[in-house]
Amino acid sequence: MTDLTTRIGPLELANPIVTAAGCGGTGRELARFFELARLGAFTTASVMLQPRAGRPTPRAAETPSGMLTAMGLPGPGIDAFLERDLPWLAEQDVPVIVSVAGNSREEYAEVARRLNAVRTVAAVEVNLAAPNVEDRGRMFGRLPGPAAEVVRAVRTAVRRGVPVLAKLAPDVTDLVNVALACVDAGAEGLSLINTMTGLVIDPTTLRPALAGVSGGLSGPAIRPVALRCVYEVHAALPTVPIIGSGGVASGLDALEFVLAGASAVAVGTALFRDPTAAPRILRELEEALSDRRIGRLADAVGLAHRPPGRVPPQISPRRGAASPGRVSEPEEKLP
Amino acid sequence: MTDTPGRAAGLQTSATVLTVRQVRDYHALTLVAPAVAERFRPGQFVALAVGGADSARLVRRCLPVYEVKPDYGGTVEVVFDHRGSADPGTGWLVSRRARDRIDLIGPLGRPFRLPRDPVRCLLVGGGPGAAALFSLADTLRRRECTVHFLLGGPTAGAVFGAQSAQRIGDSATVVTEDGSLGEAGTVREALPAVIEKTGADVVYACGPTPLLRAVSAVATEFGLPSQVSVEEFLRQTAVCGTGLCMTCVLPMIDDDGVTRMVRACADGPVLRGDRVRWGDLGTIPFDALGAPRALGGAL
Ligand SMILES: Cc1cc2nc3c(=O)[nH]c(=O)nc-3n(C[C@@H](O)[C@H](O)[C@H](O)COP(=O)(O)OP(=O)(O)OC[C@H]3O[C@@H](n4cnc5c(N)ncnc54)[C@H](O)[C@@H]3O)c2cc1C
Ligand code: FES
Numbered sequence: 111m112t113d114l115t116t117r118i119g120p121l122e123l124a125n126p127i128v129t130a131a132g133c134g135g136t137g138r139e140l141a142r143f144f145e146l147a148r149l150g151a152f153t154t155a156s157v158m159l160q161p162r163a164g165r166p167t168p169r170a171a172e173t174p175s176g177m178l179t180a181m182g183l184p185g186p187g188i189d190a191f192l193e194r195d196l197p198w199l200a201e202q203d204v205p206v207i208v209s210v211a212g213n214s215r216e217e218y219a220e221v222a223r224r225l226n227a228v229r230t231v232a233a234v235e236v237n238l239a240a241p242n243v244e245d246r247g248r249m250f251g252r253l254p255g256p257a258a259e260v261v262r263a264v265r266t267a268v269r270r271g272v273p274v275l276a277k278l279a280p281d282v283t284d285l286v287n288v289a290l291a292c293v294d295a296g297a298e299g300l301s302l303i304n305t306m307t308g309l310v311i312d313p314t315t316l317r318p319a320l321a322g323v324s325g326g327l328s329g330p331a332i333r334p335v336a337l338r339c340v341y342e343v344h345a346a347l348p349t350v351p352i353i354g355s356g357g358v359a360s361g362l363d364a365l366e367f368v369l370a371g372a373s374a375v376a377v378g379t380a381l382f383r384d385p386t387a388a389p390r391i392l393r394e395l396e397e398a399l400s401d402r403r404i405g406r407l408a409d410a411v412g413l414a415h416r417p418p419g420r421v422p423p424q425i426s427p428r429r430g431a432a433s434p435g436r437v438s439e440p441e442e443k444l445p
Numbered sequence: 446m447t448d449t450p451g452r453a454a455g456l457q458t459s460a461t462v463l464t465v466r467q468v469r470d471y472h473a474l475t476l477v478a479p480a481v482a483e484r485f486r487p488g489q490f491v492a493l494a495v496g497g498a499d500s501a502r503l504v505r506r507c508l509p510v511y512e513v514k515p516d517y518g519g520t521v522e523v524v525f526d527h528r529g530s531a532d533p534g535t536g537w538l539v540s541r542r543a544r545d546r547i548d549l550i551g552p553l554g555r556p557f558r559l560p561r562d563p564v565r566c567l568l569v570g571g572g573p574g575a576a577a578l579f580s581l582a583d584t585l586r587r588r589e590c591t592v593h594f595l596l597g598g599p600t601a602g603a604v605f606g607a608q609s610a611q612r613i614g615d616s617a618t619v620v621t622e623d624g625s626l627g628e629a630g631t632v633r634e635a636l637p638a639v640i641e642k643t644g645a646d647v648v649y650a651c652g653p654t655p656l657l658r659a660v661s662a663v664a665t666e667f668g669l670p671s672q673v674s675v676e677e678f679l680r681q682t683a684v685c686g687t688g689l690c691m692t693c694v695l696p697m698i699d700d701d702g703v704t705r706m707v708r709a710c711a712d713g714p715v716l717r718g719d720r721v722r723w724g725d726l727g728t729i730p731f732d733a734l735g736a737p738r739a740l741g742g743a744l
Contacts, residue, residue: 142456383502
């Protein structure tokens with residue numbers, strides 16, 4: 111049996127597979143396909159203070175190995191969320207990570223503060239890709255300063271003991287700097303990555319395909335970018351837990367994120383194609399770990415950062431069968 | 446995979462292809478999917494994953510169901526349009542052969558509401574969406590309703606099911622814009638006369654958005670309830686079909702008079718025609734719940 115438990119700061123998860131913000135509906139839609147209790151955690155869509163209709167349609171366009179979306183953060187607002195969605199989630203026997211967003215630092219903090227009314231929030235994830243009205247609609251997470259201000263405001267607002275995670279988008283000059291600023295401001299963990307901005311033009315209408323013009327690219331197309339982000343940030347901040355996400359569609363994809371330094375892995379757009387992707391990926395990850403004779407998930411976190419040569423037995427890249435490795439026993443601990 | 450309730454309940458299945466055939470301008474794909482066939486109710490749809498198991502195509506194709514049959518334990522036939530389409534997803538569907546497998550989720554969405562009494566029903570369709578009306582017709586007839594058809598399209602080839610409608614309907618009217626089948630004209634032009642002639646008590650419709658808009662407006666003028674399936678809108682906007690992604694939203698007036706953005710896949714595809722804000726499709730009306738105005742003009 112592989113030990114799949116993992117930690118995001120003070121939060122212990124039974125397994126590392128979580129849903130990505132905004133990709134699991136209210137939870138009820140996914141629960142038709144599998145019990146949410148099988149997830150490490152369920153992450154909500156980003157909750158804002160007011161109900162929000164979002165962007166007009168078309169909101170999505172299929173792209174090679176991915177999709178472009180401009181949703182505009184639709185949602186019921188914090189009051190309806192607390193009244194309707196969270197109580198239902200609380201009954202599902204799964205840790206709930208509530209994603210929060212705001213038009214201003216104050217709004218983020220206010221949404222986070224309202225969450226203190228209930229005891230069922232396992233962690234608060236701060237979506238720093240929301241547009242900052244005071245910065246011409248550019249996202250808060252674009253620069254270390256505004257990102258840290260938001261994280262600090264949320265950290266101050268949220269009850270102690272409930273970890274705050276900062277979710278960052280890759281469209282920044284220096285992601286490590288933004289991540290550092292968020293951690294300095296009190297983030298106990300990082301969620302990497304949000305979508306990256308892209309554009310699709312419709313050859314029929316000769317106009318952008320999305321009503322929102324540009325949108326966020328997600329899906330397997332962004333996986334290498336996401337992995338690079340996780341790898342870089344883990345290298346710079348090896349003690350900060352990371353939830354890795356970006357185009358994870360299989361157990362081996364998830365393994366890549368773990369090896370790059372993620373303690374948990376979020377499944378996003380893959381749920382749209384396969385609503386049972388999360389339990390499948392978990393099973394495949396467990397197999398992939400045991401095929402590699404890694405008994406504990408925690409031992410695999412960041413393994414890709416070890417110098418070459420110090421790796422577990424060589425195995426065929428896609429599947430099981432361990433061949434005698436040149437090097438050490440997998441159990442062997444590094445200094 | 447059988448280890449999840451959804452799969453155990455048959456909501457998601459690996460369905461075996463029986464046939465792919467061309468029907469006029471469209472393609473019809475028949476799949477063996479017993480659990481889906483068993484639970485299907487007229488107006489519901491299925492969402493197909495395209496490109497095979499290893500594909501990175503994330504967007505499911507949400508397609509109307511023409512009929513379910515008990516053969517092979519239960520089959521489901523869907524209809525779609527691939528003419529002149531650059532969509533590699535429907536291209537992949539067209540190139541399926543018998544015994545291929547397709548990942549299918551369904552039946553999904555809210556079905557047509559059925560009348561309690563044996564009333565006179567008018568079923569209006571256009572495009573591949575007209576396919577969804579035939580299982581409805583069967584169900585209505587079993588309830589001893591009278592069933593009249595009005596089908597339309599730009600050309601004869603674009604009218605799905607004209608012959609079936611003649612066969613099973615108490616009456617069937619066909620209109621084409623170029624006059625190549627039935628009378629020359631549009632559904633909107635023909636509708637008032639058909640309502641009067643058939644004495645319809647309720648109007649059902651499925652197909653392109655402009656057709657649904659016209660049907661809803663005319664039905665309301667006549668004081669008739671309309672149940673419309675936003676098949677084309679769903680096909681054009683949906684990503685998941687299962688209510689997860691929020692890409693398929695349209696503005697609809699709720700019971701409390703407030704306009705909310707509802708999901709075509711999960712809150713529809715069958716909606717009350719008089720409640721949909723047809724003129725505002727593809728927008729967020731300024732008075733919708735959570736419209737940008739409520740954000741102090743910031744967005
Ligand atoms: C269907 C789907 C739902 C998702 N939901 C969430 C979620 O709830 N929480 C989460 O953390 N991640 C979520 N993700 C990940 C991610 O897409 C982001 O939330 C996303 O980066 C921004 O939100 P959006 O997709 O709604 O796009 P939008 O908000 O439309 O933004 C698209 C791009 O435009 C910019 N932008 C937006 N508004 C303006 C404006 N007024 N002026 C100038 N620029 C602007 C944004 O910064 C962004 O770069 C989701 C991904 C998908 C595919
Ligand atoms: S298609 Fe995803 S919510 Fe309707």
